[in-house]
Amino acid sequence: MTVVAALPPPLQPGDRLAVAFPSGVLRQEEPFWQGVACWQAQGYEVIVDEAAFAGWGYLAGSDQQRRDRLRHLLQDDSIKGILCGRGGFGxxxxxxQWQWxxxxxxxxIGFSDITALLWSYAAQGVAGVHGPVLTTLAQEPLWTQQRLFDLVQGKSLDPLWGSGWGGGVVQGRLLVGNLTVATHLLATPDCPPLENVILALEDVAEAPYRIDRMLTQWRRSGALYQIKGIALGRFSRCEDATMEPNFRLIEVLSDRLGDLGIPIVSDxxxxxxxxxxxxxxxxxxxxDGDRGSLQVLL
Known part of the structure; x- marks a missing residue:
């Protein structure tokens, strides 16, 4: 049976939030501390374990160290939320070897490589947040910062608007994530059921042929034919001017998605x-594939 995930209890100023690095090691401290300050300015206590700054190669510690840290934070009743420091890989x-x-x-809260944890958590019935990590939060405009703070406080969210490709209106379970990470979750125990899903995808620095390859994998696996609608976010630096002849990204997306007969919204x-x-x-x-909107139904 398809599980609709539930949001955790709303946060309140004064709640304790803890920082985790489940993926890559911290590379730039200044934007990280700026992100911490954004949460502190909202009245939250933010717990930072600077031992995670040391890292292990490109990872923020060994697998066991990162698992232990995440498990500890999840089991600590004094911690009401986990803020991911950055994405990367890992x-x-x-x-x-993980059990929630x-x-x-x-x-x-996180995005990019954190997709793996967010999707696995959703499969357990708990809704995480695909949103800015600490190293990106301070660079967000005020309205997206406020949207994040409103969400964790249990307030309603305005719809997001993009470019509608048609297909009508559909309701379903929203799975948001990075295309590359999500593709590597297919056919694993950590991929949530895809029936009745609105799939929301984004990516960065992937050439059109690689986007093509991943979407073809979604088609060939049958996964793409289970979902009810597709919401496309930003695909930044995903054009490739070095290869000639070539397809533009929009041509690849149209070719691989446009024949599905379901609502699609891009941009x-x-x-x-x-x-x-x-x-x-x-x-x-x-x-709404006709009007070009994505509305969370809280």
Missing amino acids: ATRLLE PSAPPKWL LPFGHEGVNAALPVGVAAEL
Whole structure:
């Protein structure tokens, strides 16, 4: 049976939030501390374990160190939310020997490589947030910062607007994530059921042929034919001027998605290297392919 994920209890000023690095090691401290300050300015206590700054190669510690840190934060009843420091790579490695601990649901916030954890958490019935990590939060415009803070406080969200490709209106369970990470979750135990899903995807620095290859995998696996609608965010630096002849990104997306006969909306304001509007993962949503809107149904 398809599980619609539930949001954790709303946060209140004074709540304790903890920082986790489930993926890559921290490379730039200044934007990280600026992101911490954004949460502190909202009245939250932010707990930072600077031991995670040391890292292990390109990872923020060994797999076991990162698993232990995440499990500890999930089981600590004094912590009401987990703020991911950055993406990078490494979250899928944690899932190899991972079981979500029996603990009250709490907020898990991040995007990019954090997709792996967000989708796995949603499969357990808990809605995390696809939204800015600490190293990107301070660069967000005020309206997307406020959208994130409103979401974790249990307030309603305005719809996001993009370019409608037609297909009518559909309601389903919203799965938001990075295309590359999500593709590597297919056919694993950590991929949530895809029936009745509105699939919201973004990516960065992937050439058109690689986007083509991933979407072809979604088609060949049958996964793309299970979903009810597609919401496309920003695909930044995904054009390739070095290869001739070539396809433009929009041509690849149209070719691989345009024949599905379902509502599709592109150019929505979420993803890398630009506005990244927060979206809960696993909750009910409505996609209007004619008007070009994505509405979370909280």
